[in-house]
Amino acid sequence: MSVRAKHQSDIEIAQASKLKPINEIAELIGLKQEDIELYGPYKAKITYEAMSQMKDVKNGKLVLVTSINPTPAGEGKSTVTVGLGDAFNLLGEKAMIAMREPSLGPTMGMKGGATGGGYAQVLPMEDINLHFTGDIHAITTANNALSALIDNHIHQGNALGIDARRITWKRSIDMNDRALRQVVIGLGGPVQGVPREDGFDITVASEIMAVLCLSKDLQDLKKRLSSMVIGYKYDRTPVTVKDLGVEGALTLLLKDALKPNLVQTIEHTPALIHGGPFANIAHGCNSVMATNAALKLSDIVVTEAGFGADLGAEKFLNIKTRALGAHPDAVVLVATVRALKMHGGQSKGDLNTEDLQALEKGLQNLKKHMETLEKFGVPFVIAINRFITDTDLELNALQKWCEDQGVAVSLTEVWEHGGKGGLDLAQKVLKIIDKHENHFNHFNHLYNEETSIEEKIKTIAINVYGAKNVEFSVKAKKQLNEIDKFEWAHLPVCMAKTQYSLSDDAKNLGRPEDFIITIRELRPKIGAGFIVALTGEVMTMPGLPSQPAAYQMDVDEQGKAIGLF
Known part of the structure; x- marks a missing residue:
């Protein structure tokens, strides 16, 4: 581990990095000044006109990064995603990264920042982890505008006959706030509206987030918004946004949020950060528009899906591919010695202690995710994301087990070394893409649309x-x-x-x-x-932990963030 990395936090590494003007990053992928809308010197959105002009361009290759089931020990999936993109560029490939936007809920709660880590980060990490270009706020606003319009419709006479007891649309806020899971609104007499039960979802669980992330263009966005079911009438038939006639207003609120956001990594690899649905309560993938734009603008795209392959990857492969019209050419399955030992029974407090027995037992979690990817017919490489506490015996045992399974495996050190730490992984991914290029028709969804x-x-x-x-x-x-x-x-x-x-x-x-x-x-x-x-007990509005990450956050006299990660 480098001395510099050892004594610097992720945010300190990010703040010490030199960014290029976003115009220069845009030029790397063939975008002109008129193709982007600047949000300061280091952030931009790609215009609708630019995306329309590239629609007939041939797609590059697509690499999906997923992982084993996450643990409090950390897996570093986003870090591997960023480092792999940097590594491809070091190899001379024209590569881009496509990732989700972080939600303020987990940022201020348990997880902290979500822009990678160490020397494999997307920048400016402070902006991306906080308000960025306002996309999530726009989704929150559109979601709650719809709530206000629903309640106003009922208050003004309820011409549609909406049953206030059967309204399924909830309000939203981009924060973990368990007190808002179930609320009563409209109290205070006739002028305050009609009293009814309501509740809040975290914004990233809002259907509007999913709609934005799966829309192909502005018209598709409006069509999807109009189809959203907000509740049921007294005759038990569904009520949609189209019935209310407000899809145009919602589309207007979201017209800028739909445009993908262009930023860069520490090593200046172009990155599109756009959309942020959770993978445990939503579909867990960045936007179709961002992924599609990256596929047109580069030769190889590295994207990720939230949490483990049982959630994010399954939804990417069964849901997003249908909207995107493309499939991954290869998958990277991230595993760590620490997480595997936890899956094998070792406690978090003992993870610094070598335990080959716990590692061996925990390998069954990795094995199940490998079997899942095989069912989809996608070729994959296992990336061992190295931590400083991993021992040589543990790493050798994990590598040997993977080799005995007949799968490609790479010891990855992008947190410490950036793109250089992912060169071996990048080469192995390129190798399996080349090997399977003529046999890609093996990909299949796990179920047909006609299935119940x-x-x-x-x-x-x-x-x-x-x-x-x-x-x-x-x-x-x-x-x-x-x-x-x-x-x-x-x-x-x-x-x-x-x-x-x-x-x-x-x-x-x-x-x-x-x-x-x-x-x-x-x-x-x-x-x-x-x-x-x-x-089970999964919630669409998470709660904060006993010691939220927010307790460690502050800002200095120059406006620099402290303790974001």
Whole structure:
């Protein structure tokens, strides 16, 4: 580990880095001054005109980065994503990165910043981790404007006959705030509106976030917004945004937020950071528009999907690929010795102690994710994200196990060395892309659109999680019938599940067996184009931990952030 990295935090490394003007970064990928809209010297949005002009350009190669189930020990998936993009450029490839925007909830809560780490970061990290270009605020505003319009419609006479007891649309805020999960609104008499129960989702769980991330262009955005179901009438038929006639206003609020954001890494690799749905309660991928733009502007794109392959990668491969019209040419599966030891039973406090037995047991979690990627037919490389506490015996044991499985594996050190620490990984990814280029028709979705929602859920639970079976609550069974009745059964399924376990029990680490996935509720997200299936105790509004990261944050006299990560 370098002395410099040892004594500097991620934010200190970021603040000491020299950024290039964003105009120069745009020039690297063939964009002119008129193709971007500046948000200060180091951030820009790509114009609709520029994206329209590139639509007939041939796509580059797409690399998806995913991981094993995350643990409090940290996996560094975003760090590997950034370092791999830098490594491709060092090899002479014209590469770009496409990632999600961080939510303020986890930034101020447990996770801290989400722009990579060490010498593999996207910059300016302070801006990206805080308000950036205002995209998430625009989504919050559009979401709550719709809430206000719904309640105003009811207050002004309710011409649509909306049943206030069956409004499914919730308000949103981009912060972990458990006190807002269930609220009562409209108190204070007739002039204050109609009293009813309501609640808040975190903004990244809003359907508008999913709609923005899956839209192909501005007109597709408006069409998807108009299809969103906000509740049900007294006759039990669904009410949509189109019924209210406000899709135009919502599109207007989102017209700038839909444009992808261009930034750079420490090593000046162009990066598009756009959209930020969680992978445990939403579909966990950056926007289709950003990924598509990157595919047109570069020869190879590195993107990531949230949390482990059981969540982010599954949703990328079953949901996003259908909207994107493209599939990954290769996948990188990130694992760490520390996380595998936790999956093998070692406590977080003992992770600095060598434990080959715990490592060996935890390898079954990695094995399950490998099997999942094989089911999709995508070639993959395992990236061992090295931590300073890893011993040579542990690293050698992990590498040998991977080699014995017959899969490509690379010891990756991008946190410490930036792109140079990912050169071996980049070369191995290029090698499997070349090897499989003529056999890429092996990719397949795990289910067809014609399959019922119940069977889609069972397919995911059994094949991806390793569950024995699926149980549906009485409420969920009733909702399955409604989904069939309203002809929504053709849509993909977006599973809302804990990220920490393959099961729906966050404490059940490793590779659990003989477990049952419980579906407690189904939520139709017709604008986004999927059905959300809530499992176990997963929440669409997280809470803050006992010691939020916000306690360590401050700002100096020059306006520089302190303690962001």
